[in-house]
Amino acid sequence: MTADRIEKIVTLRAPRERVWQALTDAKKFGAWFGAELDGPFVAGQRVTGRIVPTKVDPETAKHQEPYRGLQVEWWIERIEPMTVFSFQWHPFAIEPGVDYSAEPTTLVEFELGDASGGTSLRITESGFDRIPLERRARAFAANEGGWAKQTELIATYLAL
């Protein structure tokens, strides 16, 4: 119940400048992430866009395809050159026709550093405690391959 954040630390075998560009250039971000954004990332400003399957991984692109065109809305917080990029968004906002605007957001932060042979990247997403329990359960149900569905599959498998 106390797990309010997710943290990932990785080393990327690429120059820091390149990683920074991939994160903060909205076009580049969209290309790998799987989105088309309507404008550049500007600290303190909102940016809208929509899901467009990623160009870097056909497998993921296939999973994103059903969500093509789904609206996204991010609020850019910090852009500190080569160091920190952060924004707020609605986690798991993948149910078509649902208005998430009144719901709490989580904060996504990317922190860059030097590492031998490349760039260290720390990603944190925090603020999950604020997300209503109902939304969490619905997110499970809505997520393809989510718990509800997998449980069903296993239940079928075990019943054989």
Place this chain on the structure above:
Amino acid sequence: MRRSSSLAADKLVEAAPVFAALGDATRLRIVARLCLAGPQSIVRLTDGGRVTRQAVTKHLHALAEAGLVRSTREGRERIWAIDPHRLAAANRWLEQISKQWDDTIDRLRAFVETDD
């Protein structure tokens, strides 16, 4: 579904009753209300809602069976509360989001580590 991942399967089966119990709108509302407003009696849980006391009682027992809520007697009333231990299982949605970040990092890696 990979049949080899039997440990994951065990975990899923263990979590199944939790999600089955949460898979009903009224029960979700009851859980949400107990989370937000804290322990309370059936009378207060029924207050302001359109669901009858009998129905709420039935749902509470279903939730209790899944280990999501528990009750204690206070005088003539039974007070219902969230059982945080079991609810932690429902919190595994964070694992799902965590997994999504792993996939997201894979895509970023593919993007920045490939020469163009």
